[in-house]
Amino acid sequence: MNKQPISVIGMPMDLGQGRRGVDMGPSAIRYAKLQSTLEALGFDVEDLGNIEVPSPESIDIGENHLKFLSAICDVNEHLAKAVSNVVERKRFPLVLGGDHSMAIGTIAGVAKHYENLGLIWYDAHGDLNTGDTSPSGNIHGMPLAASLGFGHPSLVNIGNYSPKVKPGNVVLIGIRELDKGEQEIAREIGLKVFTMHEVDRLGLARVMEEALSIVGTGTDGVHLSLDLDGLDPKDAPGVGTPVAGGITYRESHLALEMMSESKLITSAEFVEVNPILDRENMTAEVAVALISSLFGKKIL
Ligand SMILES: NC(=[NH2+])NCCC[C@H](N)C(=O)O
Numbered sequence: 001m002n003k004q005p006i007s008v009i010g011m012p013m014d015l016g017q018g019r020r021g022v023d024m025g026p027s028a029i030r031y032a033k034l035q036s037t038l039e040a041l042g043f044d045v046e047d048l049g050n051i052e053v054p055s056p057e058s059i060d061i062g063e064n065h066l067k068f069l070s071a072i073c074d075v076n077e078h079l080a081k082a083v084s085n086v087v088e089r090k091r092f093p094l095v096l097g098g099d100h101s102m103a104i105g106t107i108a109g110v111a112k113h114y115e116n117l118g119l120i121w122y123d124a125h126g127d128l129n130t131g132d133t134s135p136s137g138n139i140h141g142m143p144l145a146a147s148l149g150f151g152h153p154s155l156v157n158i159g160n161y162s163p164k165v166k167p168g169n170v171v172l173i174g175i176r177e178l179d180k181g182e183q184e185i186a187r188e189i190g191l192k193v194f195t196m197h198e199v200d201r202l203g204l205a206r207v208m209e210e211a212l213s214i215v216g217t218g219t220d221g222v223h224l225s226l227d228l229d230g231l232d233p234k235d236a237p238g239v240g241t242p243v244a245g246g247i248t249y250r251e252s253h254l255a256l257e258m259m260s261e262s263k264l265i266t267s268a269e270f271v272e273v274n275p276i277l278d279r280e281n282m283t284a285e286v287a288v289a290l291i292s293s294l295f296g297k298k299i300l
């Protein structure tokens with residue numbers, strides 16, 4: 001067996017959106033037996049604990065179109081360093097969130113180790129807003145834009161380089177809610193977006209085949225950024241911005257199994273688990289189940 005050791009990092013980030021509780025996501029995922037589950041699959045797993053994130057009550061919100069910008073940049077710099085160290089140690093970074101603004105840090109930590117990083121964005125949303133287009137000012141709606149080099153310079157330049165990924169190396173899956181500015185930027189830069197329309201029309205297996213072929217061509221690593229709200233809220237209710245009509249639990253298992261079989265994925269994050277909005281930790285348990293599929297768990 002040749003199983004790359006895994007390093008878990010918790011990111012109790014809740015500054016990128018308005019609903020309290022998502023800072024407890026990493027604890028909920030650990031409580032759902034993440035480490036023992038991965039160890040049972042034969043992996044060496046170390047848990048590096050959490051990155052420190054200030055509570056929203058203790059700091060200034062700053063400008064309304066980029067809420068908590070300065071604190072979000074600080075903690076993402078820390079996350080980027082921690083993730084980069086894991087890659088340098090030849091371990092697999094598995095980051096637990098936390099709202100999706102943390103992807104700016106995760107991807108900053110990963111991408112500098114690759115010439116051409118592929119990126120799978122599994123989400124109901126595009127997270128392609130900037131401070132100028134965002135209807136909410138919530139930075140969790142901006143991390144994909146920032147990673148592509150669009151938005152406020154301090155978000156774009158986390159880790160002191162930009163962009164982290166090229167549009168042609170990115171696929172979005174499960175999308176069903178895009179703001180006007182997000183639609184514009186997606187069209188303008190020619191992003192490959194598998195919306196729920198494509199999932200329904202082609203089926204998830206075909207979508208995944210196409211998606212994996214795109215992120216696997218001409219790239220030297222692939223990051224998975226999985227927002228639990230990509231799943232249908234019936235299957236993953238513990239999220240802050242649920243959108244009906246999502247990818248099912250079963251389809252998501254298939255998606256992660258296909259990612260596992262592809263052997264392309266070199267880092268991953270599972271984000272937006274909010275235990276306060278959840279039912280009996282169901283969403284954290286879904287996250288652990290999907291992580292198991294990503295790391296090769298098979299039914300037979
Ligand atoms: N990571 C997320 N759940 N993002 C939701 C973003 C929602 C909306 N598009 C916004 O910009 O505020």
Ligand SMILES: [Mn+2]
Binds near residue numbers: 123124125227229241
């Ligand atoms: Mn989302």
Ligand SMILES: [Mn+2]
Binds near residue numbers: 100123127140
């Ligand atoms: Mn998201």
